[in-house]
Amino acid sequence: MKKLELGIVPIKDIQFASKSEVKDGVCYVNKDDIVNLLKDDENIENIELFIAKPGDSTRIMPVKDVIEPRVKVSGNGAMFPGMIAKVDVVGEGRTNVLRGMGVVTTGKIVAFQEGIIDMSGEGAKYTPFSKLNNLVVKVDTKEDVDKHRREASVRMAGLKTADFIGKLAKDIVAEEVETYETLNVKEGIAKYPELPRVAYVYMLQSQGLMHDTYVYGVDAKQSLSTMIYPTEVMDGAIVSGNCVSACDKNTTYHHLNNPVIKALFAEHGKTINFVGVIITNENVYLADKMRSSDWASKLCDFLGVDGAIVSEEGFGNPDTDLIMNCKKITAKGIKTVIITDEYAGQDGKSQSLADADASADAVVTGGNANMVIKIGPMDTVIGYPEVADIIAGGTAGSLKADGSIEAELQVITGATNEIGFNKFSAR
Numbered sequence: 392m393k394k395l396e397l398g399i400v401p402i403k404d405i406q407f408a409s410k411s412e413v414k415d416g417v418c419y420v421n422k423d424d425i426v427n428l429l430k431d432d433e434n435i436e437n438i439e440l441f442i443a444k445p446g447d448s449t450r451i452m453p454v455k456d457v458i459e460p461r462v463k464v465s466g467n468g469a470m471f472p473g474m475i476a477k478v479d480v481v482g483e484g485r486t487n488v489l490r491g492m493g494v495v496t497t498g499k500i501v502a503f504q505e506g507i508i509d510m511s512g513e514g515a516k517y518t519p520f521s522k523l524n525n526l527v528v529k530v531d532t533k534e535d536v537d538k539h540r541r542e543a544s545v546r547m548a549g550l551k552t553a554d555f556i557g558k559l560a561k562d563i564v565a566e567e568v569e570t571y572e573t574l575n576v577k578e579g580i581a582k583y584p585e586l587p588r589v590a591y592v593y594m595l596q597s598q599g600l601m602h603d604t605y606v607y608g609v610d611a612k613q614s615l616s617t618m619i620y621p622t623e624v625m626d627g628a629i630v631s632g633n634c635v636s637a638c639d640k641n642t643t644y645h646h647l648n649n650p651v652i653k654a655l656f657a658e659h660g661k662t663i664n665f666v667g668v669i670i671t672n673e674n675v676y677l678a679d680k681m682r683s684s685d686w687a688s689k690l691c692d693f694l695g696v697d698g699a700i701v702s703e704e705g706f707g708n709p710d711t712d713l714i715m716n717c718k719k720i721t722a723k724g725i726k727t728v729i730i731t732d733e734y735a736g737q738d739g740k741s742q743s744l745a746d747a748d749a750s751a752d753a754v755v756t757g758g759n760a761n762m763v764i765k766i767g768p769m770d771t772v773i774g775y776p777e778v779a780d781i782i783a784g785g786t787a788g789s790l791k792a793d794g795s796i797e798a799e800l801q802v803i804t805g806a807t808n809e810i811g812f813n814k815f816s817a818r
Contacts, residue, residue, distance in 0.1 A: 398565025471607020506637020768794030
């Protein structure tokens with residue numbers, strides 16, 4: 392059995408100060424502490440820190456990642472194993488969570504698939520991150536650094552910063568504690584013999600070309616589908632490293648707070664027996680897709696599950712992985728539900744997914760990413776507003792002279808997230 396306690400430390404405000412500490416619900420940050428932490432990376436030319444709070448007339452763009460600061464208080468390992476900490480299996484003991492805070496990375500980011508977080512106005516309605524007190528780390532790399540090293544530098548800067556901030560709360564007594572327990576297969580069958588067994592098939596973006604997700608520091612495309620305790624995900628075993636469209640990418644914050652996992656835990660022992668998480672990748676080539684979906688369905692069958700929830704990350708090419716998983720798991724006699732979003736055209740009349748099958752008859756959608764939105768100008772822009780014309784969902788002329796933006800919903804970070812960490816759906 393794996394048992395993880397999350398100690399919730401509410402963060403109501405962030406302020407820059409001479410000493411970095413968490414006190415009375417406020418995260419105080421000494422800028423020099425963060426700059427000194429990150430400046431050893433020879434690829435980085437400049438580091439700036441900003442604070443963006445709910446209701447501020449502030450836009451952050453282009454956004455690379457969002458990370459919730461956490462710290463291991465007791466139990467095996469430390470946060471972000473294989474990335475920041477050494478490779479120990481995590482997912483048990485006590486972890487303190489700085490709830491209400493995010494570390495957001497921005498800068499001259501790598502590719503066109505990065506997004507926008509607005510802290511107020513129309514754009515704020517579409518992203519959950521507008522409700523966080525955000526410490527924004529703007530990282531600019533040297534001009535001669537290639538885009539793969541640039542992406543890695545920005546990714547690691549965010550993880551290092553979140554790890555540093557999290558450790559400020561290691562000795563703080565949590566205001567509340569959330570407890571999550573996963574039984575092993577033998578224990579689960581013995582304790583809940585009458586309850587339907589349900590697994591979560593967690594698709595991880597891993598198409599390469601900076602469309603990557605890391606599990607214990609290993610690029611997911613290098614791994615076969617495998618099992619993981621859901622509490623390991625909450626403890627930072629999975630981190631984002633991808634540049635898929637902002638609306639449906641899983642940031643590291645999403646992984647740490649996966650609502651599918653939390654919903655299954657809420658029903659565990661009541662209406663279902665939550666067996667665990669099967670992680671599977673999304674590769675580019677057909678043979679890789681066939682192999683991964685074969686293994687995901689085989690693991691569902693091996694575990695004897697009665698139902699499976701499959702969540703996608705990204706769109707287009709990964710739609711094939713999603714449908715393969717659905718079709719093969721259903722063929723095992725297992726009831727299957729898929730979670731996706733849609734690219735149905737700006738009028739909503741086009742085919743929503745690039746692939747389809749009759750077995751996909753139970754679908755949850757995060758909405759149509761092609762829907763056109765207009766977001767007004769902000770007093771402050773952290774980052775580079777000109778990328779509005781080139782990021783996925785934007786076109787030449789998306790950025791208006793007054794600073795407003797007209798583009799598709801996919802420019803908003805987390806707007807149509809495919810694990811349901813959003814406010815949007817479609818019928």
